Amino acid sequence: MQSKTLLILISTCQLCSCTVVPGQHMSQFSSQSSLEMPVKESNETILKKLNIKSITAQLIVDLEKDIKNRTLDPNNVANLYYDYRIGSKAKEGVPAKEPSSQYHVGPRDILTITVWEHPELTIPAGEYRAADAAGTVVGEDGNIFFPYAGVIKAAGKTVEEIRGELTKKLSVYIEQVQLDVRVASYRSQRVYVVGEVLKPGIQEVKDIPLTVLEAINGSGGLGPEADARNITLTRNDKTYSINLQALYEGGDLSQNVRLESGDVLNVPDRQFNKVFVLGDNNLVSSIQNGTNSSTRSRSVIMDKGRLTLTEAISEQGGLNQETADAARIFIFRNGLGKPEIFHLDAKSPDALLLADRFPLQPRDIIYIDRAEGIRWSQIIGQVQPTATLFGTIVAPQNIK
Numbered sequence: 001m002q003s004k005t006l007l008i009l010i011s012t013c014q015l016c017s018c019t020v021v022p023g024q025h026m027s028q029f030s031s032q033s034s035l036e037m038p039v040k041e042s043n044e045t046i047l048k049k050l051n052i053k054s055i056t057a058q059l060i061v062d063l064e065k066d067i068k069n070r071t072l073d074p075n076n077v078a079n080l081y082y083d084y085r086i087g088s089k090a091k092e093g094v095p096a097k098e099p100s101s102q103y104h105v106g107p108r109d110i111l112t113i114t115v116w117e118h119p120e121l122t123i124p125a126g127e128y129r130a131a132d133a134a135g136t137v138v139g140e141d142g143n144i145f146f147p148y149a150g151v152i153k154a155a156g157k158t159v160e161e162i163r164g165e166l167t168k169k170l171s172v173y174i175e176q177v178q179l180d181v182r183v184a185s186y187r188s189q190r191v192y193v194v195g196e197v198l199k200p201g202i203q204e205v206k207d208i209p210l211t212v213l214e215a216i217n218g219s220g221g222l223g224p225e226a227d228a229r230n231i232t233l234t235r236n237d238k239t240y241s242i243n244l245q246a247l248y249e250g251g252d253l254s255q256n257v258r259l260e261s262g263d264v265l266n267v268p269d270r271q272f273n274k275v276f277v278l279g280d281n282n283l284v285s286s287i288q289n290g291t292n293s294s295t296r297s298r299s300v301i302m303d304k305g306r307l308t309l310t311e312a313i314s315e316q317g318g319l320n321q322e323t324a325d326a327a328r329i330f331i332f333r334n335g336l337g338k339p340e341i342f343h344l345d346a347k348s349p350d351a352l353l354l355a356d357r358f359p360l361q362p363r364d365i366i367y368i369d370r371a372e373g374i375r376w377s378q379i380i381g382q383v384q385p386t387a388t389l390f391g392t393i394v395a396p397q398n399i400k
Helices: 002-019 057-065 077-086 159-170 212-218 244-250 309-315 349-355 372-399
Strands: 032-041 044-054 110-115 143-146 150-153 179-185 190-195 201-204 231-235 238-242 264-267 274-279 284-288 291-295 299-301 324-333 340-344 365-370
Touching (some): 150 159, 274 309, 299 309, 340 349
Antiparallel strands (some): 110 179, 190 201, 231 264, 274 299, 324 365
């Protein structure tokens, strides 16, 4: 009876080792993906298995030759992935730069008109009232009314042009007219700043040209979750992509676009710019609300759109030295619909130097496989309750 029980246990172990392998794992000597993936070739989507590329020194050299892997390159995948995921049709580049021009008065602006030596025309409502309260409001039709000059078209004109027309009409009644025209309150032209800024809202266009950088600074600056690489500018029926990171770090002044009335500046969040670390990495314990809890966040944000493989693994506490198989670290990539699989053999720690020069892309999945011996221990752990059950059944029979 004991020999029969032993045979049953051996058979059970063999079945478990063939069919029940706890967790996910990659074949140790696999050179291709086990599943077919949708791949675009010649503008057509086909299904094929992907070749697994080893991360070697030569691969790093090839990657660094491609300028698109540089974070400040406009065609870097971190700049294109946002539009790809949300279906945006933002144009590459910025609007054409227009020549500088003076401020043009518009409806609802308030003008201060001063006629020297004629206080009855300058402050008819009282000398102690503020300029914006006592000023001349440009009507919705773009006209203003001024004593002795009558109705004047002000909208679309500069203050110099308005001054010239008033001087011409008042000279009929006043000798040697001396007057000045200024904008006391700018209310006709607005730019809308939305998204990940500290104070989203309206920015007024004044006599000093308003640029992207000034509008964001006027809104309190970028928020902690802002993606400075993928700011969108909507003007009329067109949308443009603004890379403010290229301005901050690369000095690309073309990104500091001058804004116009009606522009919408949107600062998106960086939730698309993250990678996922799965498998046998270390989890960090933390204390939240006075109780011990395990932080099981498996995603890492790509700060400023850049992150290396070593940095991502380090952010998750590094490899689990007791269970992880450092020889089988895989990177699964599906950015812009072009899937790829990479493999790093980090059994020797100096391989992490290669990993530190391997640039990740948004939504990369890093998988750290589990050691074979650990899997066998898990299988034994699953079989042990069955063996104990057989022991409890067979033992009484032997005694009898």
